[in-house]
Amino acid sequence: MSAGVELVASDKGALEATLDRLIADGVASGIARQDSTLWGPAAEEESAKRLAWVSLSSASRHLVPEIMALRDELRAQGLDHVVLCGMGGSSLAPEVICEAAGVDLDVLDSSDPDFVRTAIEKDLARSVVVVSSKSGGTVETDSQKRAWEKAFTDARIDPAERIVVVTDPGSPLSEAATAAGYRVFHADPAVGGRYSALTAFGIVPSGLAGADISALLDEADAVRAALETDTADNPGLALGALLGTAARVGVDKMVLASAGAPYAGLGDWIEQLVAESTGKDSLGILPVVVESTEAPNWQPSTPDSVLVAYGPKAPVLSPASGWGAVVDGSLGAQLLLWEYATAIAGRVIGINPFDQPDVESAKAAARAMLDGGGAQPEPAFVDGDVTVYASPGWLPEGTATVVEAVEALLAQLDPQHGYVAVQAYLDRHRDADLAMVRGRLAERTGRPVTFGWGPRFLHSTGQYHKGGPATGVYLQVTGQPEADLAVPDRPFTFHEFLTAQAVGDGQVLADKGQPVLRLHLASTDDPTGRLGEALG
Incomplete structure (x- = not known):
């Protein structure tokens, strides 16, 4: 099987107008020719050295x-x-x-x-x-x-x-x-x-x-000709047009769910591709990977979310926004299709989809912490075995419990445009159940909630957090390991490095005026249960 898309658009006229412009401008065939001018003069230098992915199925x-x-x-x-x-x-x-x-x-x-x-x-x-x-x-x-x-x-x-x-x-x-x-x-x-x-x-x-x-x-090669064609039935062109058009009218979240796909984890790959490519210049598309098409944020969805299912068991799409898509096909076809769609959505939104200007800021902050140049954070308070840290300016004076701190963080959430980002700097295998808090917080807030394991999200959605729209509130979870581990021939341990990454990224977000709450667990035994009351 190659690949195909089914689209639902609240404003079909706007989507058709976007598609017509993309076709008239020869965008799909231009990408195939590696035309670096498609995203404007400011992006040309970067895109000129970032387009060889179009021919990888043969190269x-x-x-x-x-x-x-x-x-x-x-x-x-x-x-x-x-x-x-x-x-x-x-x-x-x-x-x-x-x-x-x-x-x-x-x-x-x-x-x-x-x-x-x-x-x-x-x-x-x-x-x-x-x-x-x-x-x-x-x-x-x-x-x-x-x-x-x-x-x-x-x-x-x-x-x-x-x-x-x-x-x-x-x-x-x-x-x-x-x-x-x-x-x-x-x-x-x-x-x-x-x-x-x-x-x-x-x-x-x-x-x-x-x-x-x-x-x-072979799978990628089978869809390549269709993706290079300037026609309305080009699946990559259609998907990119839909995502870009929706984002331009404020529907800038993309809720991703597997629809019986044999590659359920594709959502995590799409998340980093779309978030890091589009989240800049205070614009972008925020991917929200959910557990199923019955999970909170899919059902019910929010008016600022596009619903996107991938896989052969197409659900009936009824997004609150009126915007949605089902994308089916073999894995190789999906990979190439999403790369085209992301580059095309970037053009529609008006950003450079090939740079990542804000990723380095978190790295620099972490290096400063390790070198002793960053300010060590002072805890706001300690509640039992949880030490609580908060960025300046939003935590009410007198807050003394984890429950109160989480309530105060969620009170900062924009009810129309905001999202919650949960960032767990823990062992993603041992502590995998902590990911369940995503759905709990989505139910509680009625807003899109993302979940990322640190530090890997810093190389993907971390760009969107710092470069995209300033509508997020951030909940970090860190903890003491069972035992630390030295990094050979380096003046820091793995735990010191991980902590520096969490603190450094939190500082960059705080410097941008975004509210950050960090819950540091004295032990990582049963983090889901110990945080359940506060988060759910």
Whole structure:
């Protein structure tokens, strides 16, 4: 199957007018030609070096035999447990590709020491580790790499026999890995991280884990001609036009749900693609990934939300806004279709979909904290085993309980345009049940609620939080790990780094006038139960 979309539009005339302009301007065929002028003069320099993703269904073919040969070689040595160290675009695509293929891939995309330690201690003797970083300088990934190198060395295993590197040519990681004798795969440098699903970043770990990456490229290739055509039945053009048109009239949230898709996790990949691409210049589309088409924020939905289902079991769309879509197709087709739709929505909204100007601010703030240059936060109060921190200016004087603090945060919520972002800097496997608070808060507030695991969301929705419309309120959850873990040859531990990331991002949001509440748990035993009263 290729791919198709069904659209529901509150203002069909406005949608048709947008489509007509896109067709007349040759936008779809222009993207296929890698025309860097499509997003205006200010975006031209960046887009000129970020459009090679359009041809990856053919351009990545040469990697397939090399990946398959390496997989066979590793499996012949009994190395069949594949771990991926990567963040954002380097991890989310392989995760959904392997989910769809039904093969195991252990994704390590966290600085939480318990999470890192568990990954390292699991099947070390059978493990091969893929270290992925486009820039080659991602601190999370470098820290994970160092921890794995130490673990292999301590076990008297040569890291060069177990570590595979994916990066851009000429990056610091490429040079260091080559010198160390690691296997190195180079990705196309003319593809941005969040558009890199079909580059080496997506297909190397997926192929080594056992996914049929040749079939994935075939699926993308099958829809490519349709996506390059300037016609109203181009699914990418239609979806991009709908999302962009809705956002321009204030329907700027996109609630995503799987409709029987064999790749239910696709929503997380779409979330980072759309949020990081469109959330800037105080504009953008906020993706809200929900648990099902019966979950709060889908049913009921809000008047500022587009409902988007992906998968073959199309629900009856009845969005409060009147805007919605069902997108169906094979996984490879979905990946390419959403990339086209996102780039097209960016043009309609009037932003550059290829830069991420606010991502670096959180990184810089975290580095300042680690270097001792950032101000250490003072707690507002302590309630039992929860220490409460709040950004200045919104927490009422005399607030003394977690329940009162959460109530005060939610009181800052704009009832027409606002959203709640829950950010959990915890072990996303052990503490997975905490994600249930998303639905509880959505029911409680009647507003869109997102849930993100820190620090991985910093590489995706973090851009929207700081660059998009200033309508969010932010609830951070941090906690003491069971045990800390040193980052080899670095002057900080994993827990110190994770805390610096939470505090640094919170400070950047606070500097932009956004309300931030951080609940720090003295223990991470049963975080869902201990926060249930306050959050639900």
